[in-house]
Amino acid sequence: MPKARFYGWTVLAACWGIMFLNLGFPAYGPAVINAAMARSLGLPRETLGDMFSVYMIMSGLPGPLVALSVNRFGARRTLVLGSCFTIVGSLLMATVVTSGIGGMLCFGLLVGTGVATGAALAGQACLARWFVRRRSLVLSVLYSSGAIGGFVAAPLLNRLIQATGTWRAGWWLLAALSAVAAIIALVFVRERPEDVGQVVDGFGKPTEDGAVPVDTRPHFVTRREWTYWEALRNPTYWIFLISMLGASGGYTLFLAHGVVHLEDLGHSASVGAWAVSTMTFSALFGKVILAVFGDRIDPRYIYAAFTAIFGVGMVVIVDARAIWQVLLFATCLGIGFGGGLVCFMSVLSNYYGTRAFASLAGLAVAINTTLSAIAPKVAGHLFDQGIGYAVIFYFLAAWCFITAVLLIFMRRPDLVRRGIVAVPT
Numbered sequence: 001m002p003k004a005r006f007y008g009w010t011v012l013a014a015c016w017g018i019m020f021l022n023l024g025f026p027a028y029g030p031a032v033i034n035a036a037m038a039r040s041l042g043l044p045r046e047t048l049g050d051m052f053s054v055y056m057i058m059s060g061l062p063g064p065l066v067a068l069s070v071n072r073f074g075a076r077r078t079l080v081l082g083s084c085f086t087i088v089g090s091l092l093m094a095t096v097v098t099s100g101i102g103g104m105l106c107f108g109l110l111v112g113t114g115v116a117t118g119a120a121l122a123g124q125a126c127l128a129r130w131f132v133r134r135r136s137l138v139l140s141v142l143y144s145s146g147a148i149g150g151f152v153a154a155p156l157l158n159r160l161i162q163a164t165g166t167w168r169a170g171w172w173l174l175a176a177l178s179a180v181a182a183i184i185a186l187v188f189v190r191e192r193p194e195d196v197g198q199v200v201d202g203f204g205k206p207t208e209d210g211a212v213p214v215d216t217r218p219h220f221v222t223r224r225e226w227t228y229w230e231a232l233r234n235p236t237y238w239i240f241l242i243s244m245l246g247a248s249g250g251y252t253l254f255l256a257h258g259v260v261h262l263e264d265l266g267h268s269a270s271v272g273a274w275a276v277s278t279m280t281f282s283a284l285f286g287k288v289i290l291a292v293f294g295d296r297i298d299p300r301y302i303y304a305a306f307t308a309i310f311g312v313g314m315v316v317i318v319d320a321r322a323i324w325q326v327l328l329f330a331t332c333l334g335i336g337f338g339g340g341l342v343c344f345m346s347v348l349s350n351y352y353g354t355r356a357f358a359s360l361a362g363l364a365v366a367i368n369t370t371l372s373a374i375a376p377k378v379a380g381h382l383f384d385q386g387i388g389y390a391v392i393f394y395f396l397a398a399w400c401f402i403t404a405v406l407l408i409f410m411r412r413p414d415l416v417r418r419g420i421v422a423v424p425t
Helices: 008-028 030-041 045-058 063-073 075-095 100-117 120-130 135-164 168-188 228-232 235-264 269-293 299-319 323-352 357-372 374-384 390-409
Strands: none
Touching: 008 030, 008 075, 008 100, 008 120, 008 135, 008 168, 008 269, 030 045, 030 100, 030 135, 030 168, 030 235, 030 269, 045 100, 045 235, 045 357, 045 374, 063 075, 063 100, 063 120, 063 357, 075 100, 075 120, 075 168, 100 120, 120 135, 120 357, 135 168, 135 269, 135 323, 228 357, 235 269, 235 299, 235 323, 235 357, 235 374, 235 390, 269 299, 269 323, 299 323, 299 390, 323 357, 357 374, 374 390
């Protein structure tokens, strides 16, 4: 009787499609839609920044609740719930919103919650239960969906708005795409290998005599499961969390003000959309690097390199008047943030195990997105005061360079050395 194909690959494909629709378009598309909305409604820059700030807060702040939902109700139901939030928020943006307050409530609150609930956190928590040995590869493939979605979303939505003459058409499209994502989750996502009579990838094949299984996991993947509170007491976790802030803040800042900043430098709106698209596509290069090397060497070192690359992008964007400068900073931001985020998730699951992963990732995303949401607000205020964007760009670049050095020289956490009793995996 032929051996059944490992269903984890089907789950990966389903989660990829869901994240493509529920993250790639709602996260990157509004950089174009909201810029058109601001021009149409005459919104000030600070209001535009406020909308993205609320969105970023809500795309991460519910992280612990999303982790609780995944642990209690399962990834599939959580993904469907997130899709519903995005559908409702997008429909309201498409039909009734006429002010910045409405944008903050419908785009910021509802769509932000939908992205937090219906995309990366639930998908990667589910896949961590299916894959161990090839976890970096799988997470890299998963996160490529957001990069490809963003690459498609920005120019597609820009053309849709130009063709229809209204920014609201973009929100109609986003609502339809999230409905498709909900259907994919219901039909294809399964919680654990045991649900279909299979076992998790990576625990090795039996030896020839069938006596002792061979552990095929890399040396930097923990053999013990940390509890949530043990990980929180370990300083390494907080170094990881702090290291995310520079890239998260800069990424949020670019999505909120990048298009209008480029217009201020003399570029057209099409160049701004192209920059967003280039940034998201460039994230694929970071994911490819992690996919190739992340199961062979500790992803922490790759993460440090990506963080420094993002800092370079923050420096170049300040005065990116030439097209080659736009290409350079967009590529650096894409590789730095897109690759760095996947590295962060890989390191968390490698160092602390799968049992606490959803909760640790949810807390990290909640703290980082909430704090990084300050960047668009501050940047909009500085611009309206006549100071401009340069100060905050340079500040975030310095943050990235400093934390990259910390990541290189920190020590990997060790439960045994610390004398903590842990449960073997």
